[in-house]
Amino acid sequence: MTRIVGTDSEATVTLKHALRRGDFQLDVDVQIPTTGITGLFGESGSGKTTLLRCIAGLETDLSHDSRPVHERGVGYVFQEPRLFPHLDVRRNIEFGLRRSSGAKIDQPQVVEMLGLAELLDRKPDGLSGGEAQRVAIAAVLLRSPQLVLMDEPLASLDQRRKDELLPYLDRLHDELSVPMIYVSHSIDEVSRLCDHLLLIDNGKIVAGGELHEMLARLDLPMLSGTNAGSVIEARPWRYNRNYDLTQFNFSGGELSVPGLYDTNLRSVRLRIAAHDVSICLSRPDDTTILNVLSAEIDDVQASGPSSALVRLLVGTDYLLALVTRRSVARLDLKKGDQVFAQVKSVTVRR
Amino acid sequence: MDELTGISIFAPLLLSAQLAFVTTVVLLLVGTPIAWWLSRTRSRFKAVAQAIVAMPIVLPPTVIGFYLLILLGPNGAIGSWWVQLTGTALTFSFSGLVIASCVYSLPFAVQPLQSAFESLPQQTLEFAWTQGASKLDAFFAVAVPMSVRGFIGASVLAFAHTLGEFGVVLMVGGNIPGETRVISIAIYDQVETLNYGAAHQMSLLLLMFAFVVLFGMFVINRRWSVR
Numbered sequence: 001m002t003r004i005v006g007t008d009s010e011a012t013v014t015l016k017h018a019l020r021r022g023d024f025q026l027d028v029d030v031q032i033p034t035t036g037i038t039g040l041f042g043e044s045g046s047g048k049t050t051l052l053r054c055i056a057g058l059e060t061d062l063s064h065d066s067r068p069v070h071e072r073g074v075g076y077v078f079q080e081p082r083l084f085p086h087l088d089v090r091r092n093i094e095f096g097l098r099r100s101s102g103a104k105i106d107q108p109q110v111v112e113m114l115g116l117a118e119l120l121d122r123k124p125d126g127l128s129g130g131e132a133q134r135v136a137i138a139a140v141l142l143r144s145p146q147l148v149l150m151d152e153p154l155a156s157l158d159q160r161r162k163d164e165l166l167p168y169l170d171r172l173h174d175e176l177s178v179p180m181i182y183v184s185h186s187i188d189e190v191s192r193l194c195d196h197l198l199l200i201d202n203g204k205i206v207a208g209g210e211l212h213e214m215l216a217r218l219d220l221p222m223l224s225g226t227n228a229g230s231v232i233e234a235r236p237w238r239y240n241r242n243y244d245l246t247q248f249n250f251s252g253g254e255l256s257v258p259g260l261y262d263t264n265l266r267s268v269r270l271r272i273a274a275h276d277v278s279i280c281l282s283r284p285d286d287t288t289i290l291n292v293l294s295a296e297i298d299d300v301q302a303s304g305p306s307s308a309l310v311r312l313l314v315g316t317d318y319l320l321a322l323v324t325r326r327s328v329a330r331l332d333l334k335k336g337d338q339v340f341a342q343v344k345s346v347t348v349r350r
Numbered sequence: 351m352d353e354l355t356g357i358s359i360f361a362p363l364l365l366s367a368q369l370a371f372v373t374t375v376v377l378l379l380v381g382t383p384i385a386w387w388l389s390r391t392r393s394r395f396k397a398v399a400q401a402i403v404a405m406p407i408v409l410p411p412t413v414i415g416f417y418l419l420i421l422l423g424p425n426g427a428i429g430s431w432w433v434q435l436t437g438t439a440l441t442f443s444f445s446g447l448v449i450a451s452c453v454y455s456l457p458f459a460v461q462p463l464q465s466a467f468e469s470l471p472q473q474t475l476e477f478a479w480t481q482g483a484s485k486l487d488a489f490f491a492v493a494v495p496m497s498v499r500g501f502i503g504a505s506v507l508a509f510a511h512t513l514g515e516f517g518v519v520l521m522v523g524g525n526i527p528g529e530t531r532v533i534s535i536a537i538y539d540q541v542e543t544l545n546y547g548a549a550h551q552m553s554l555l556l557l558m559f560a561f562v563v564l565f566g567m568f569v570i571n572r573r574w575s576v577r
Contacts, residue, residue, distance in 0.1 A: 056480055069479035070487075082477035086495040095491070099482030136477075143482055 001063035036195030075145030081132035096143030130161035228274035251315030274322035362536035377459035385463035415521025466500020
């Protein structure tokens with residue numbers, strides 16, 4: 001049973017669903033905030049899609065919620081866009097609008113936001129995968145659902161189409177206030193788009209919380225190894241035309257990133273993967289790495305037989321570094337040490 | 351062609367067309383829910399239901415006609431009830447012929463609809479439900495327009511097959527001019543009385559009709575590429 005309680009900033013969505021199918025058992029009882037996007041992160045087969053289908057009412061779970069699917073006010077963006085082939089794009093996005101009572105979302109705004117103006121008269125079979133997914137998202141939003149479910153909306157697209165669609169999803173995040181659950185098995189997508197994070201494994205929610213805090217935790221096996229990384233909010237400050245580098249400011253200093261970014265933006269989200277961060281005891285002056293930040297070690301945890309995760313405090317932000325246990329021992333890294341972090345690569349949310 | 355044969359061709363033809371039209375309408379109304387159920391159910395009775403629906407394809411029309419004659423007759427289960435209700439007998443009447451034709455042509459309406467419904471992706475229906483459409487709303491707004499080919503196929507086959515029926519009509523309806531003398535019976539009549547000219551005219555008409563209708567259906571099926 002999914003319940004949405006309250007409308008202020010303290011409001012929560014309660015997800016309580018249980019289901020048994022063969023060996024698989026889903027058992028979820030969790031609250032998520034109604035503001036922002038909640039990422040539901042887990043491997044294939046962990047129950048992500050099953051949970052979404054229970055919330056939407058497409059699976060009969062043990063919560064005995066007898067409301068039919070169409071009365072639940074839950075919008076569902078499926079992995080593969082499922083548009084109506086006999087209707088043009090305009091009628092596709094108006095389908096749900098006509099069937100919703102309290103439409104609050106402005107149709108021209110959604111059409112503009114998802115770049116659909118030129119597609120309105122086309123039929124779905126003439127659309128690319130990315131275009132069709134944008135149409136599906138617009139259709140779902142226009143129904144003004146109380147909760148939007150997105151089930152890996154990028155998974156069926158190739159990298160080029162993904163890069164094409166992602167900026168639209170960024171805009172949804174910035175401009176809409178509908179609570180949204182975004183399912184993905186890509187930590188990059190989740191850390192780019194989400195504000196909160198739920199980790200699901202084998203049908204159970206193993207951890208949940210605010211994104212930055214979750215990413216900074218070293219005790220979650222699902223967020224170690226190649227998935228480990230941190231997210232910081234930074235402000236594009238100036239562009240160096242000579243070297244095609246944009247400089248970002250954040251609490252811990254400056255970061256230079258290749259490419260031109262809009263310096264009028266107040267804040268953008270930078271993701272730094274833990275395997276792209278290395279640690280030096282003294283400031284390295286003879287390195288090709290552009291970004292060297294002074295940092296304090298906040299915690300060190302072994303994350304595998306050979307690897308360890310080091311949490312670094314840089315200003316007020318956290319960075320994670322994935323290093324070998326041998327290096328930890330050799331450099332005697334421990335909490336409170338003043339060190340330098342070398343950042344090899346930064347992903348920017350445009 | 352003298353006036354007499356003109357009339358004797360025209361009346362059975364019109365009656366056949368009327369019968370086929372009414373039967374087609376009834377079959378679309380009755381066949382659609384049956385086909386929908388068959389296409390979606392996982393019930394163990396599905397095979398039984400499918401076999402019952404398909405039986406008219408393999409049974410000799412005389413067998414169907416014989417049982418219908420018993421069932422629809424004034425002492426039969428349906429026939430006696432009909433007599434109480436309307437005061438007239440079902441056998442050897444147009445209404446009786448409609449019922450018989452519906453039984454006889456049922457598979458020809460159900461099977462094209464069922465295969466159209468089966469090729470309808472469940473995902474598209476789920477999208478319609480999550481977009482606020484009730485099951486019934488989604489059926490009419492999504493399933494029906496996406497199954498247009500199935501409806502065209504079912505209509506054409508039910509209509510054409512009813513037009514070509516002979517054995518069942520002979521058993522249940524007999525040969526009453528203006529009431530049950532459909533074109534196939536009229537042709538048989540003319541041949542019996544060695545009136546080959548009139549038989550030719552009517553046979554040729556049916557032959558051409560069958561060709562045009564089937565040809566048209568295949569053309570439409572090829573062009574109408576609703577996925």
